[in-house]
Every structure is written in structure tokens, then in C-alpha cells.
Amino acid sequence: MDYVLKTEALTKTYGRHKALDNFSMCIPPGAIYGLVGKNGAGKTTLLRLICGLQEATSGDYTLFGISSRKHEILGARKGMGAVIETPAIYLDMSATGNLKEQYRVLGIRSFDTIPQLLKMVGLENTGWKRAKNFSLGMRQRLGIAVALAGNPRFLVLDEPINGLDPQGIIEMRQLLLDLNQKYGITILVSSHNLDELSRLATHYGFINNGKMVKEISAKDLENSFRKSVRIEVTNGKALAAVLEQAGLPHKILAPNVSEVYSRVNISKLTSALEKYQCEVLSIKEQEENLESYYVNLIGGVSHE
Numbered sequence: 001m002d003y004v005l006k007t008e009a010l011t012k013t014y015g016r017h018k019a020l021d022n023f024s025m026c027i028p029p030g031a032i033y034g035l036v037g038k039n040g041a042g043k044t045t046l047l048r049l050i051c052g053l054q055e056a057t058s059g060d061y062t063l064f065g066i067s068s069r070k071h072e073i074l075g076a077r078k079g080m081g082a083v084i085e086t087p088a089i090y091l092d093m094s095a096t097g098n099l100k101e102q103y104r105v106l107g108i109r110s111f112d113t114i115p116q117l118l119k120m121v122g123l124e125n126t127g128w129k130r131a132k133n134f135s136l137g138m139r140q141r142l143g144i145a146v147a148l149a150g151n152p153r154f155l156v157l158d159e160p161i162n163g164l165d166p167q168g169i170i171e172m173r174q175l176l177l178d179l180n181q182k183y184g185i186t187i188l189v190s191s192h193n194l195d196e197l198s199r200l201a202t203h204y205g206f207i208n209n210g211k212m213v214k215e216i217s218a219k220d221l222e223n224s225f226r227k228s229v230r231i232e233v234t235n236g237k238a239l240a241a242v243l244e245q246a247g248l249p250h251k252i253l254a255p256n257v258s259e260v261y262s263r264v265n266i267s268k269l270t271s272a273l274e275k276y277q278c279e280v281l282s283i284k285e286q287e288e289n290l291e292s293y294y295v296n297l298i299g300g301v302s303h304e
């Protein structure tokens, strides 16, 4: 398969520090690829490298199958748009003014497609209002419109929902889904917000200390989530004894609460516990989620 982006042993060092260390990833066409990692993991370094803003120390990447070492990479990069760190917009200009400026930079002569582009990002009714009077979410969406000006097939976004209010987050989510599903744009998005990412991503790359720890599709990830049952009883020792006898893998979470990592036959369990005069107070099915998966994979807490 021709990946939209493939990095091979990409390494970037600053002095002795390896910000990216033999980093390899593959983004298939049509994906929303979530790049997950804590502060300082190397996300922005990776995005800056693939956008040509910095040079790798070693390793290579291909964009639409074209090696970064080839001259043709300049042409391939025209098929990609990016918003890295803060959106590249002029605050004293309106949304239309900003797009006209970008069209000029790209050598696009006709401004006819600007209204359509503004509609795509939900800024069609902003008129003469200057970007400095926009909400943060509107500025982010204008940044995305600027990145979309050259009609790219691949969009790279660094933390697009950082600092947005709940409404802004919902609008950004809808925009990214529309760009992907209606317009077929492949998206690489870095984010700290795992809950939000889990509503969008079709693929994940988990990065830590500049290394790719795990690359997995959302489907495979969901299939790998462990399912468990949390049981609260009046006598934790009795519960532990019954679970041991039944050979059910479990973990004691509190004196009277255990988590069982297997299917549980509730009526059998209840009658076994009755022999110890132990009552079941509650039973709750649980499923691992992206956040607990991440914590297990990388360690530590996932929200910085």
C-alpha cells in the first residue's frame, strides 16, 4: 500500500538529547491518525520534520510514496496542509482577507473558492470581523481553512483542541470528521485529550521519549480492550475464596470490592457466596478505554 506518510527510523537529536529516536510510523489513506504522547514526547518535533520545517538527523520519511531525500518532495508537500503550534493567521484581517493572502502566497489567482472554503470550516458568516475578535475555536478553524487553501489531501494538526471550550471542541470534532468523511482528507492529529481522540481516530500511534511505543488501528485497539466485572460484596474474603475456587482471574481493589477479568456466571457466584453468608451489593460491567490502555502502555497519568 502507498501510505500517505511513512517514517523510517526517523531520528532528531538536539545536542545529546534524542527528541525522536528511530521513529517509524505508517499513515494509510483515509485515516484519522491520532498521535498520542505526553509533554516532551516528541510530537511537535515529528510534525515539524514532516512539514519540512526542520531536518532530520537521520532516517527518512515518504510523503505520498516520495522520499524526503528526493527533490520531488517539494511537489508532494503541496498535497499537505498543516497547523503546527499556533495557527498562521493575520489577526488584523477578516477570514476572507486571510484566505486571500494565503491564495496569493500559493499563487492561486481566483478567489472564487474562498466562500466554499469558509463554509467548510463554518466561518461563512463572519463578514468583515477581524480574526482578533474571533473566539479561539474560530481562530483554530480559520487556521485550518488557511491550511486547506491549496486543496491538500493530507492535513496535519498539532493539538487543535487545546484551550477550546466544550462548544469549540464539538465544532472542531465535527469539522475534522467532515473533512475526513465528506472530503476524503487524511488527517494526522496530535492530542492530549484521549477521550476526544477516541471519538475521532481510526488509527493511533503512541509516542514516548521520541520512540514509537505502539501503532494500532482503532478496531484492533477496541478488540484488545479487556472487559471486566467489578463486584462489591459484604465479605471480601469470601469473594476472594470463591473467585480462587472458580479459577477466575481477578484483582482486589478494596476490602470488599474485586475486579474479575473474565465472564462471570452471576447466579453461580451468588449461590457460592451464600454459603459464606456473603451478599452481593453491586455488579458492574466495565471495559478498558483509551485512557486506561494508555496508562498501562506508557505508565503514569494521562492528563497533564
Ligand code: ATP
Pocket: 014, 017, 018, 019, 037, 038, 039, 040, 041, 042, 043, 044, 045, 046
Ligand atoms: P508538547 O506536548 O509539550 O508540545 P511534544 O511531544 O510536542 O511536547 P517536542 O516539542 O517535540 O515534544 O519536544 C521533544 C523533546 O525535544 C523535548 O524534550 C524538548 O525539550 C526537546 N526539544 C524540542 N525542540 C528543541 C530545540 N529546538 N532545542 C532543544 N531541545 C528541543
